[in-house]
Amino acid sequence: RLAAPVAHTTRAKEFIEPDMPNNVGMTGILGNRAGMEAMGDCDLLLCLGSDFAYTQFYPGKAKIVQLDIDPTRLGRRAPIDLGLAGDVGDTIDALLPRLVPREPGKHLDRALKAYAEDLKGYLDSAEEPDPSLIHPQHLTELLDRFAAKDAIFTADGGSPMVWLLRHLSANGERRFLTSLLHGTMANAYPQALGIQESYPERQVIAMCGDGGMTMLMGDLLTLVQEKLPVKLLVYNNASLGFVEMEQRVEGMLDAFTELHNPDFGAMARAIGMEGMRVDSATELDGAVRDWLAVPGPALLDVKVNRMELVMPPKIEPAQVGSTALFGVKAVLNGRADEVVSLMRDNFLR
Template sequence: MASTVAEIIVDTLCQAGARRCWGIVGDTINHFTDAVRKSDLRWVHVRHEEAGALAAGGEGYLTGELAVCAGTCGPGSLHFVNGIFESHRNGAPVVLIASDVARAEAGLRFPQEVDQRKIYEQASVFCEYVSHPDQARRITTLAAQAALTRGGVAVVIVNGDMFTETTDDRLEWRVHRPSSVLRPSDDELDALARDLDSAARVTIYAGIGARGAAARVVQLAGLLKAPIVHTSRAKEFIEPNNPFNIGMTGILGNRAGVEAIDAADIMLCLGTDFAWTQFYPDARYVIQIDSDPTHLGRRAPIRTGLVGDVGATIEALLPRLKTRSDSAHLDRSLKRWAADREGYAKLACAHDDALIHPQTVAQTLDTLAADDAIFTADGGSPMVWLLRHVTANGRRSFLTSLLHGTMANAYPQAMGMAAAFPGRQVIAMCGDGGMTMLMGDLLTLVQEKLPIKLLVFNNGSLGFVEMEQRVEGLIDSFTELKNPDFAKLAEVCGISGWRVDTGPELEPAMRRWLAAEGPALLDVHVNRVELVMPPKVEIGQVASTALFGVRAVLDGRSREVVQLLRDNFLR
């Protein structure tokens, strides 16, 4: 029986496990959306395609299953771009159906014609046109398979008139999801074991590639008496139930993580592609294990690079290792980590009635949120407060924009997560800049009945940018935001809203906000001049901040300088 290309694409996506398609209907995808209407695939109508791509990415990242978004030709598909880059860099399995103008007009600069392939090739694991009706199932199957097995976005480009073409569709193309074992050779594992046994101090650095292998990483650390430092993306699964965890390195990290790496004879990198070269030791101290050979030595020179899945590699390595008895390196690292946590807790408690520190907000949220809550956070300071003050317990899930570093990712990603997990509490930690960037999709929360809890860190500025400018010794410029009353705005949209201006209001309002039925927004006015302090404050950073102080005083802002010093250096 003949089927249209639109019907075949939708059927193939459903068979590959897709349950939702995020997008905005219109012209070149009308026949596709009509096929969705008649299928088991649910259409989720967003107000901006970027939000749809972020939602699909959030869904795919958390479930590990295929998520879908679709857009019209020209502007419709182009609006997906930033969300597609974010989702792709997170490794979320997403298929984008990007439509184009009718074939008769292609190549003639027809209105809204765009070369989709050139745009999306740089942010996809697969990007192809359906050039003939007989290709529809085959191309869509290959796209879904690439997204699921390689981890990323796959793009299927379809001319609008192609959706109406028919074919008998006799060949049974289907998605294959093999489960293979990848590890270094026996000779490589023997050499690795010798290196680890001969090193007095080993520090493990675990990244997203250790997802699913946390128990093995802990087992290895116990054998080596090695502290475990983790990347930001690995917080969710490395932090819980881990007696060897000592936090993170990098600008968002803590002293224990930085010092444990600096003091190590071997930094054993497990499934991490951490980008900041200045936080790596000299090459002779670094051994890297990654499933992708192109990642080996990509960020910094290394002594040894091995290809393998983290869990399978550790399983094969453990019998080759001797049990270490000296725990001095581990003990020092754990002591430093305890001091780091004490410092974070002190910052969270240091507030008065008239001034709410963002750390206090995050700490209160950590205490009141559900044990299995899902958290997202906007790129910038909300991401920092999540990473430092919200506890991973093995049941909670986290997603932040750490590779693409975009604004406005938090609540759109939360939309996808809430749709996929309707029984769990989903919390988006939003900056006021991020919230206002994609504010139109507040209406999607109401229309699609997505009970997301939105927490707005309202400091009236692009806070992270202000910090960057000040650390460079500059007067912060063009960062001020004139915000609405977000609580009232939420209520106009049909969302429950609360506003908090003073410390005593925070906990009771947060309790009511978390307990509210449906979507809810909590607007908290936090300290504007809060610095995100790095794990080590360098002389250059102090000098630059001092230079900002001099310039700000000369610019008539002495009160702000005093508050900056009091809140960040004198407490």
């Protein structure tokens, strides 16, 4: 009715994305540029049933109206001009007859154009010119293409969650569950077990990091014993594990040597379930198809690019400068291991 852009949070993806013509994508650190800029450029922000936590992504000058069924959430993330406690659906039904329909304007047109560019950028990042280097975006695009239309996806906190949110398409039937508010690691695998037990006829896919998989390898036995047809996809970038780091600058490069994860596919086969391993992009298409077609539990271990950047929709110069300044101070203070940890967490995951 307002001809306004609609930006959504991570948890609203599956509900807003399928059939909302004014959708301009996600906002926040995991979101896309169009969603972020639509909020940043607005005169009035209607925050509907959302407890959006990233304060730095709220508009600086716009008026903010927040509607939530829990009054304790009103204004706790950013200052608001009007707070309303109530049910979103009932409130909108009462409000719509009072609103005069508006024609789409430059704000919506600009946001929709930017969103189309964001989506194209996601597709471009999934192209695979080098068969020896598998980008996780490419793997996730294949998963999106071959997974069932009503599949249920879970993803570990970290980069698998980013690939789910950015590269899996919501169609109104698929469901998505990530850690988000809980903020835990290694959540995809146990979530998938419970979901598959509850929905035995649905395809359930867990997008696991190699760290998440190594934390819970014992439950592979549960999959076999309970005959749960969960499909486990391991984004094996060999970047999470126990690494000896020396307290000196000379030891920094040693910290980035590849960790020696086991062959998860071979390990799965050893305990009685289907297990596959892929190291080349030329094998990936067929492997994803075969893995999803297995009638019982199956694990696909894919060696993905370990230096993949997970970038926010916009990087401010001050953020780069502060990170560099911290690095210099840490090295001078003999805290090189903290620099390594910061770089891995923020740039190399």
